[in-house]
Structure formats: structure tokens, C-alpha cells
Amino acid sequence: MSYRPNPRPTTPIASTPGRRGRRAGLRAVLLTGAVSTLLAVAAAGPAAAAVTGTSESSDGGTTKTAATGEARVTTAVLDLDHPALKPEVRGKDVPYDTASIIKVDILATLLLQAQDAGRGLTQQEHTWATAMIEHSDNDAANALWSRIGQAPGLEAANKRLGLSSTVGGTAGKWGLTQTTATDQIRVLQAVFADGGTSSASGSALTEASQTYIRTLMTRIAAGQSWGVSAASDAGWALKNGWLQRSTTGLWDINSVGEVTSGTHHYLVAVLSAGNASMAGGIAAVERAARTAVSSARAVG
Template identity: 60%
Template sequence: MASVAALLSVGALRPAPAAAATPPVAAPHATAAVLDLDRPGRTPEVHGTDSAYDTASIVKVDILATLLLQAQDAGRGLTAEERGHAEPMIERSDNTAANALWRQIGQASGLAAANKRLGLSSTTGGPGVKWGLTRTTASDQIRLLRAVFDGGTAAKPGSPVLNAASRAYIRTLMGQVIPEQTWGVSAAGGSGSPRVLKNGWLQRNTSGLWDVNSVGQVTVKGHRYLVAVLSNGSASMSDGVSLVERTARQAVA
């Protein structure tokens, strides 16, 4: 007992330190933007903070729009090889096809030049070959969807940048997405609403959390809505899909 008392007096025996607190995990976050094409006005409603998110595969719509705009400038249509990349890139979200077209459009600099004409002001192309790390906002995605579905742009309202054939081509491919990839903003449409959309999903290497995004057009009670939902921080892809669909339904409602 005397020995124990002596050790305690000089601090040789101390209670074990408390375990360090586990840092809090950021909650999943989502932002939605909605534009009713069948009502006057062309200002989207934004639900949540309109901050920038990584695009994952929704950028493939922007890549295709850029490719088509470059082809228009050259006075030509797409080649068979370009169509052979564009169609699986949108319909099946094929990454190899996206890699090829990302290189062809000039990567981030080519995307930026097209986006300036399309009216996008808050989208930055991913570094190098990493097109999936392009950063964008929900309101910018509505601007891109307007250029595809409505023909208008923020830069020149009523003056389409993409011609009618280019717009129809993108819409057609977005309407032919394989069934297992038709989740997302389509949840906001009625049961008979066409599924015209493009989704993106990406698991982060550092945190293991998921970015899940969806953009497209839905029809509700005879009104055509452009809808963009961007999210991050979900624990699983299925959680992210549920968050995106719930956010889309609430935003359109």
C-alpha cells in the first residue's frame, strides 16, 4: 500500500485518458432546382443552398452538348464514331465512351468555351482526364437543360445555341437510358411520365461517402418541369438515390 501511495504521489500511476471524441460525420446534403416550362417566366426555383457539387456522370450531357456545338460550328453532323461514343455514354453511362469524347472536345477548356455560349456560369471542368470531378450548381444544370429542352439560354434568351437537330438528339438519348438507370428526378413525375434524364453517382475514395445526382425533364399534371438534384454525403448509393428522389418530389410539389 505504501508503494502504491508513493507511485501515485509522483504521478507514475494515472487513470487512463478518456478516448478521443469521434469527429462528427457530415450529414447528407442536397440541392434542387426546378423550372416549369409551361408557366410564364424563366427563373428556376432553387431549394437548398445553390452551392457547387461534383457532377459525376451527369456531366456527360454537357460533354455531348459541347461535342454537338463544335460539330455545328464546323458545319457538319456527328460521325459514326462519335455517335458510337455518344449513345452508350448517355444511354448506359459508359465511362470509356465519355473518356474518348472528353478528350475530343478539349477536356475542361473545351467544356468551358461551350458553357459560356450555353449560359452556364458556375460550372468548372474536372482536372485533366477527370471529367467526373467537374463542379456545377443545380441552377447551372437547369440552364443546360433549358438549352436542350427549351432552346433558350441565359446569355441570349430565345436565341438557341444548339440547333433543333442537336437538341432532339440529346433528348432522344436521355429518353433511352437503360431501365436500371431511370431512378432519380423521374420520381417527381406521374406514373405515365416519360423518363428523360441522366444520372450520376460516385463513391469518394477518402470518405467512402457517395455523390448522387439526377437531371432531366418530368411531366406533372400536364406541366413540363426541368429538374436538377445534386447531392453528396450519403452513406450508400441507395441512400443517395432515396435522397435525390425525395428531394425531387418535394421540389416539384
């Protein structure tokens, strides 16, 4: 394979050189409440609620999990070094809220649209993309969600990337996009698999577009570099999402990305809902990621 996470490719599109991602800092973040920013509820509107420390926001949307229900988690893993294999799924492959993992899909859509138009990203789009992926900035996500045409634009791009069960959030609520673990593996394939993906309806991401997204996903802010990276013993590239639902107080905690374990490289998606706390949800997601990758290693 031509790409390996950490170190990143030496010729990224982004103008700032990459630096190695680190998992350090999570526990301190959870104790000090340093994780910030709000989950947007409008494409270009104001934030839905005040910063709460560890919550991206309470978005006022409906929830699929009752306050008294048990947490649920679904994982999907694909061994990139055995592309003929299908993703190994654990748990029910049903829709979950994306929270901020949708930001990878937003950027993939933006790049695909730019390819279609025969142009590169503008400097402003580069600035938004960097902030959205590296720091999970929601103002930047608002701007790019609007730029891609919100849910219709996202869904049109996803058809070309092979997704079949992802529905964009309505009324500008990109964080309430519904997706499955299998569909998240398809997004990751479009970004990390050699040659991306292709379909009868159009071209996939170019190598340059893939490299750009990969590079940003290896530069995640230290306080947000938890999740699927727990399953890696070498390099990783990821994007996380976290959302406390206003109707229940329960947490959606998600993590997607590529990890290196042993001599193999895996695409991993872990989606969860109904967690009693952010810390508990992160711990559950990391356990699930480790278990899923260990199982995939045994098969490989």
C-alpha cells in the first residue's frame, strides 16, 4: 500500500506540514473540561447552546434511546491489507447519530464537488477544512455544510462513494445525520483505500484529495485523539464525535479512522448511543475498537 498513517505523506495538499498525532491528554481534558465547541444546529446560524466543557452541544433533536435504556455500540472493521474481505461487524448495524464524525464525509463531499468543477479548494475552504477536522470546529462545519448544499449535496456524493444507509440531518443539523457502521467503513474506504472507490455515476476521490483528508485526520488535537486509536500499536488517523442529547442527558460517542496493528492496517468505525457519561462512552468505544481489531487480526 502506498499510504501509512503517522508519519503522513510527504506531499500533502494542506500548506502546513503534518505532525504526528498523539493520544496523550485525554484524561486531563475530561477532568478539566477542555474539550469545547458546540454541535451546530443550523448551516450558518448561531450555536445551539453555551459551551459546556465536554459536550459538543445539546441540539434539541429527538433521540432514539430512552433515558432508562441501555447503551448500545456497533463496530465495523476492514483489513486494508486483505481488500477482498468484507467488513466484520459486531452489534446491530443500525443507524446512529453521527455527531462530528460526519465532518469527514462533509470534507469528502466538498473535495468531490471541487473535482467535478475542475478546481482546487479556496484558501478559505482550506482554513475551514483544517479547523473542522483537526479541532472539530463547528463554525467551520456550518460553513462547509452550507457550501456543499447541506443534506442533498452530501447524499448525492455518498451515492458515488458507495454509501447506502446515511441520511443527512435536516434543517441544517449536520450532527443528526444518521449513519451505520458499515457506511462509515465505506467513507473510510473512499479516503484510505488505494485508488479510493468508484461507481458508474462518477469518479471517486483523487489521490490528492485522499491525501488531504488523511493528513488532517493524523493531526487531530491531542485532547480529541481518543477512540479507535486505542486499537493501534503504531500509526493512526481518526475523527471522533461526541454529543449529549438534550432530551435524555445521554451521550452519543463515535470514532472512525485507520489504525495500524501488527503488520496490518485496519479501517475501524465504532458508533455508540445511550452512554451515561462522555468518559464512560469513550471507554466503551475504545474497548470495542480493541476487541474488533483483535478479532480481525485473528482472522487475518
